[in-house]
Each structure stands twice: as structure tokens, then as C-alpha cells.
Amino acid sequence: MPTYTEAELPTFEEYAAAAWPSLYRRAYLLCGNHADAEDLAQASLIKIHASWTKVSRAESPHAYVRRILTNTFLSTKRHKGRRLELLAGDHAPEPTSPPVEGPEDRMALWPHVRDLPKRQRAVIVLRYYEQLSEAEIADALDCSRGNVKSTAHRALQNLRTALDGRDE
DSSP states (O other), rough: OOOOGGGOOHHHHHHHHHHHHHHHHHHHHHHHHHHHHHHHHHHHHHHHHTTTTHHHHSSOOOHHHHHHHHHHHOOOOOOOOOOOOEEEEEEEOOOOOOOOSSSSHHHHHHHHHHHHHHHHHHHHHHIIOOOOOOOHHHHHSSOOOOHHHHHHHHHHHHHHHHHHHHHO
């Protein structure tokens, strides 16, 4: 997301246009699909607009927006029966083959990240995609560093279990 000095604070519309690509990418990593990512990014922009004075004057507007996006994701309730369905004519994606060493590892990992509980997924995205420290994640999630550590530990355990259990 773009950074601004106080002298060049943009209007909300300018900020939203500039921030949309990165906001959407982060939302996609949290949600795991395009439709929900668009909904999350738009819901976050609505909240950002409502708090634009606070956001634009914050010491770090980028961190403020990240917190809004993450908290909006975590507070979103989904009906248990809601599932993404394939439309007629669509084909289920082929199972991924075992990853080879290199960037392909990350692509094989993301389906398993999507299966994590929301809070664990948020910690993994903030830690490994955003490369935030434990303190920054704790601030974004409004929890203690210990909570971040234990949530990350459980998430990594779940990912290891999922990767160990896949067909070789």
C-alpha cells in the first residue's frame, strides 16, 4: 500500500484506488477465493471510509488498514452450510503433485493454508506473506505476543500434519 507524508495526504477516493490491488491480494490470501476476497476488501474499504479521518491521521495508515482488513476477516460469520460449488461444466481442480524444492513449494502449501481456521490463517498470512513481527501481528489482531506464538505453532502443526498426510 502506498505511504504518504502528512503534506500529501490523499482523499479517500485516491487512497482507495491506489490501495485496492494490495488490499485485494491480502484479502485473497485470507479468504482463499476471489468472490470472498472482493467482499472482504470492499467491506474493509467501507470501514476505512467511515474512519477516514482516523486512518489518514494515524501514525501508520498502512498498519491501521491492515488491522481493519484482518479484523473484518476474523469477524465475518459464515453459515456452516455455505460452500463454494462448482457450476455445471466446471471441473474440480486436479490434486497437486508433491512439491519440488523451490517456489512451487508455496503453491502446494496454499490449499492447506486455506483449510486452516480463520485466526490461524490470519497469523500465517501476516507472518509469512506480510513478514510482520510477532509484536506487529499481536497489534493487528489485538492480542498478546504469546497468543500469536501459540496460534502460529498450532497453524504450523496443522500444516505439517496436512502435508504429511497427503498422497505421495
